[in-house]
Amino acid sequence: MLFLVGIGGAGCRIVDAFYKKEPFSSILSKFSHTKENITGVVIDTSSDSLTSLRNIPMENRVLIGKSRAKGHGTGASVELGRKIINEEVELAMNTIRKVNRNKSDFFFVIAGIGGGTGTGGAGIIADRLKKYYNTPVFGVIILPSLGEGTHLMKNAYSGFINLIKNFDGVLVQDNNVLTNRGEDITTSSKIITTSTVRFFNTAEANEISQALKEKVAGFGYMRVKSESMSAKDVLQKLIRDKMYINLDNAKPEEFYLILRGNLNSFYGENFAREWIKNKYDAKLNIRMKDISGSKNLDIGVMVTGIENIFNVEEETNIEKEKSIPSDLEDLLSDIQSL
DSSP states (O other): OOEEEEEEEHHHHHHHHOOOOHHHHHHTTSSSSSSGGGGEEEESSHHHHHHTTTTGGGGGGGEEEEEHTTTBTTTTTTHHHHHHHHHHHHHHHHHHHHHHHOOOOOEEEEEEESHHHHHHHHHHHHHHHHHHOOOOOEEEEEEGGGGGOOHHHHHHHHHHHGGGGGOOEEEEEEEHHHTTTTHHHHHHHHHHHHHHHHHHHHSOOOHHHHHHHEEEEEEEEEESSOEEEEEHHHHIIIIIIBOOOOOOOOOOOOOEEEEEEETTTOOOOOHHHHHHHHHHSOOOEEEEEOTTTTTTEEEEEESSSOOSSSHHHHHHHHHHHHHHHHHHHHHHHHHHHO
């Protein structure tokens, strides 16, 4: 069973999307996950965020911080988010224990970071799950866009460095990649949500967990018609158009190409392995499942062992912003001494 825990607004929306009934899911259920073995709990400090969800059962939703946040969220305060989840982690765990009747082999905690609840709470939830269930806990982390403000980016930058220590491996999606292509923040959020759900419906959870152990990874998904195509062309399109993470300075270790559907016209695996080796100095693993009679091919890619999640320009801007308060304090101190 795949057990998901969403924390904060973005994480809750993504987990909620796994419960949405759509034709895509019914097709995939023949060879991958079904709605019966995907289970989730969502946790937030905003009552509006939880009530706006359309699919996940009400009993799987947990509102925390009623006294401190009054149901209005944390206002992007990581300190407040951390304080609330530390105080009320057992409230969340009680719901997880009730829902997790079949005892999952591992958990995926999904959170957008930058805001207060996801950034402050995801690592605490991960630690608590590992201690209680003695099982691996992986993260799915969504990075904010620069257009959402420097405060969220600073939270994300420092939060990511701390968060990865709490997980047994982390999958990452970056809103900046989409907004840099011209998408607005709302659209990029929807694209990332859909991509995440369909990637998990294409790749088996065991495949993901085995490849992800103690690593940071990017991922992507696409569906194509079953027609003649090479493995290299598929990889190029996935990396260029369907992966929402910057690989320019990422130094990846391994690529995993996962295919489900009609494989009759798919070719060129060895050439693709050589291409990945020459371009990225990385290894390519290809995992295929032929579905006879299928008119489509569902393809996922996972790139593990990546570094430098934030690009150089983003890191420079964030570090500049971090220095502003201390510079201002020095200036005020000089004025007072006069």
